[in-house]
């Protein structure tokens with residue numbers, strides 16, 4: 001099987017690159033596109049450090065053959081900070097000390113983004129369930145749960161005014 | 168069949184540092200042209216927070232905002248020496264080295280400021296917001312950015328400092344075994360509340376109460392994080408982790424994240440943590456080490472709580488349902504014997 005040219009919309013921008021047969025989405029992001037926020041922890045779908053959003057849904061990028069998502073929208077942590085400013089999830093992670101070594105952080109933030117997108121007011125159980133596919137070996141998880149709940153609060157507090165401005 | 172609740176506690180003393188062959192760490196600090204103080208270290212931050220602690224120690228000593236400090240741990244080949252971040256030594260050794268380096272740099276900073284302001288260096292103080300000013304005449308002041316520029320381009324001075332903390336080697340006295348292996352000791356106690364299901368043997372840790380005496384907590388939020396993240400690891404050792412459940416047989420040995428279980432976000436206890444602060448005489452601003460000890464006390468505390476809950480005294484980790492059930496069976500046999 002020859003290599004092929006794959007095109008993805010990554011963080012809102014169309015990107016084209018050559019993918020060797022069997023290249024995963026994770027390897028393509030990291031090696032072909034230089035986007036290294038998504039991490040390779042286990043390469044078998046069990047740790048969640050490689051989580052990115054494909055059409056808004058969290059996917060473990062290490063298990064996705066890149067040609068199967070050709071043409072789709074991929075969002076990585078690099079696309080989260082709008083204009084270099086941290087968004088609510090990122091700033092809540094900072095303020096709530098939800099990161100130590102940081103290896104899990106990119107994946108945790110991406111599942112949190114997806115959760116808050118579909119449910120702006122999640123319960124604690126919803127948050128626990130959302131991150132249950134993501135392994136953290138440092139924090140004991142509690143600060144991460146608190147940070148995501150805090151991010152939801154901040155986003156809800158912000159959106160009414162933003163909508164007003166937009167109108 | 169019932170859910171049995173029990174409580175247990177355990178305490179730990181933990182040494183800071185380890186100096187059988189001497190235990191040094193060094194720090195170098197210098198001001199850039201615009202007044203950022205760069206700390207060069209070979210001490211690696213792998214999430215424990217040594218960069219934050221080093222920056223705090225330097226900012227406090229220099230009398231400047233923490234935003235004026237940059238910690239560079241880029242290269243252990245070219246950086247000043249560090250024995251390593253182990254033995255709960257980072258905050259203590261590196262913190263002390265940084266304070267020494269920053270104190271020397273502060274001395275130069277004040278000397279240059281004295282020349283700029285045409286006053287005596289002994290009459291100067293820092294205001295904590297970035298200015299060096301004349302005591303009692305606050306309008307006579309200079310900002311660190313202007314001062315660093317003047318040092319470089321006008322006075323030909325390098326605002327810099329060197330620091331090292333060395334705990335000298337201590338060999339045991341052959342007759343008595345006596346030695347001085349550490350610099351100070353931190354203390355902690357954890358009380359665990361558990362629930363044991365006497366039908367399934369499953370142990371759930373409901374609550375952990377952690378009390379830590381760690382000298383001064385230089386960064387209380389990070390220290391709390393260390394305590395609670397470490398306690399999570401303790402719970403994991405106590406209830407989940409083993410590579411060889413049927414040693415020496417490899418049967419059922421886990422091979423990956425999916426098989427090597429550790430507590431997930433739904434398995435975590437509620438934690439209550441507090442610090443008793445008794446500054447250590449030789450610690451940086453009184454701090455002791457807190458790194459490794461945090462996983463220790465929860466394990467025996469959980470074992471004791473299981474004993475309190477159901478009378479089973481477990482002596483090997485992890486405290487799996489199988490071990491709990493075997494223990495309960497043994498207890499029942501014992502009770503039945505006399506009849």
Ligand code: FES
Nearest residue numbers: 041042043048062
């Ligand atoms: S690297 Fe993809 S789930 Fe672990």
Ligand code: FES
Nearest residue numbers: 100104136137138
């Ligand atoms: S912060 Fe280290 S793995 Fe989560």
